[in-house]
Amino acid sequence: MNENLFASFATPTMMGLPIVILIVMFPSILFPSPNRLINNRLISLQQWLVQLTSKQMLAIHNHKGQTWALMLMSLILFIGSTNLLGLLPHSFTPTTQLSMNLGMAIPLWAGTVITGFRHKTKASLAHFLPQGTPIPLIPMLVIIETISLFIQPMALAVRLTANITAGHLLMHLIGGATLALMNITTSVALITFIILILLTILEFAVALIQAYVFTLLVSLYLHDNT
Amino acid sequence: MASPVPVKEKKLMDMKLGELPGWILMRDFTPRGIAGAFQRGYYPYYNKYVNVKKGNVAGISMVLAAYVLFNYCRCYKELKHERLCKYH
Numbered sequence: 001m002n003e004n005l006f007a008s009f010a011t012p013t014m015m016g017l018p019i020v021i022l023i024v025m026f027p028s029i030l031f032p033s034p035n036r037l038i039n040n041r042l043i044s045l046q047q048w049l050v051q052l053t054s055k056q057m058l059a060i061h062n063h064k065g066q067t068w069a070l071m072l073m074s075l076i077l078f079i080g081s082t083n084l085l086g087l088l089p090h091s092f093t094p095t096t097q098l099s100m101n102l103g104m105a106i107p108l109w110a111g112t113v114i115t116g117f118r119h120k121t122k123a124s125l126a127h128f129l130p131q132g133t134p135i136p137l138i139p140m141l142v143i144i145e146t147i148s149l150f151i152q153p154m155a156l157a158v159r160l161t162a163n164i165t166a167g168h169l170l171m172h173l174i175g176g177a178t179l180a181l182m183n184i185t186t187s188v189a190l191i192t193f194i195i196l197i198l199l200t201i202l203e204f205a206v207a208l209i210q211a212y213v214f215t216l217l218v219s220l221y222l223h224d225n226t
Numbered sequence: 227m228a229s230p231v232p233v234k235e236k237k238l239m240d241m242k243l244g245e246l247p248g249w250i251l252m253r254d255f256t257p258r259g260i261a262g263a264f265q266r267g268y269y270p271y272y273n274k275y276v277n278v279k280k281g282n283v284a285g286i287s288m289v290l291a292a293y294v295l296f297n298y299c300r301c302y303k304e305l306k307h308e309r310l311c312k313y314h
Contacts, residue, residue: 007304014300026293030286032272041281088290090297090305 005172009165012092024094027081050077057219064119065226068219075104076215083164083207087200095210096165098157105156108218113149116225124225156217163210167203174199 012020034043054073058066079095086093094100116124128145129138174196181189253259275285298305307314 004304004308008301012297012300019300029268029289032276040277040279042276042285085290085293088294088297090294090301092297 005169008090008092008168008172009096020092020094023092024082024100027078027085030081031077057215060223061219062226065219065222068222071108072215072219075108075218076211079104079160079214080208080211083211084204086164086168087203087207093164093168095160096168098161101157101160102153105153105160105214109153109156109221112218112221112225115222120225127224152217152221156214160210160214163206167199167206171196171199171203 011018012023031046032043034047038044039047050073053076054069057072057076058069061068082093082095085091086095113124128142128149130141130145133141174192178189178192178196181192254262275281275288
């Protein structure tokens with residue numbers, strides 16, 4: 001049971017070949033590209049959702065920030081669809097791997113910081129010292145602000161990894177507990193099963209919320225720097 | 227047993243059951259071949275089930291069911307040990 005708990009997070013191989021790239025590319029099949037003015041129902045639904053999300057997310061940005069629209073929209077679509085597909089039985093979720101989340105978080109965060117330093121150097125450097133700090137505290141506060149800046153990509157990646165991994169692990173554990181209890185006390189197993197159902201609903205919400213939070217934070221860092 | 231038309235040019239639906247292993251071995255299993263087969267199979271499915279005026283949930287749920295089955299086959303080796311039986 002202990003080895004099986006983490007086996008679903010191992011790199012997927014099939015007959016010795018790593019197929020993780022296929023699994024990462026799989027959500028792209030579920031988003032066909034629109035060809036016509038009036039499309040089929042799937043594309044129309046996705047178009048409506050993307051317009052709703054993009055209007056809300058890009059409202060706070062100025063012209064320069066809105067050039068990131070494609071990046072932010074594809075980010076939220078990718079993370080949301082990958083997390084939701086991971087809730088299917090036996091599937092592998094790429095966003096449980098810290099490597100992939102770091103690969104998403106670090107370049108995006110670095111892009112926002114470098115944009116800020118290139119275009120508004122003085123304002124970007126001014127972020128390191130909040131307004132109205134007492135003079136003796138300045139050195140320490142600059143150090144603390146620098147640390148908090150460099151922690152941002154780590155926090156982005158680890159937040160996504162930990163949330164999704166923890167949810168999956170909890171579902172495995174509670175599912176295993178339900179199965180084990182079924183032969184002993186059926187009533188307690190029923191309670192555990194209800195807990196599992198509630199947890200699954202929570203996981204659906206978490207999948208979407210985590211995508212949203214990731215994208216929102218990137219957009220916030222962008223707003224600070226444009 | 228050898229038919230007048232060579233096995234390679236026949237489509238899957240025209241094959242006889244005995245010729246099937248030979249047909250499978252002749253397929254192009256290079257990445258380019260697999261990508262070509264995938265592209266050839268994607269559009270008929272898409273146009274039949276998704277790209278219609280009144281598409282419903284069956285279009286993508288068949289794809290998701292196939293995905294679940296694919297992942298089950300992938301993990302079968304580990305799942306074999308979790309069956310409910312007396313002696314593993």
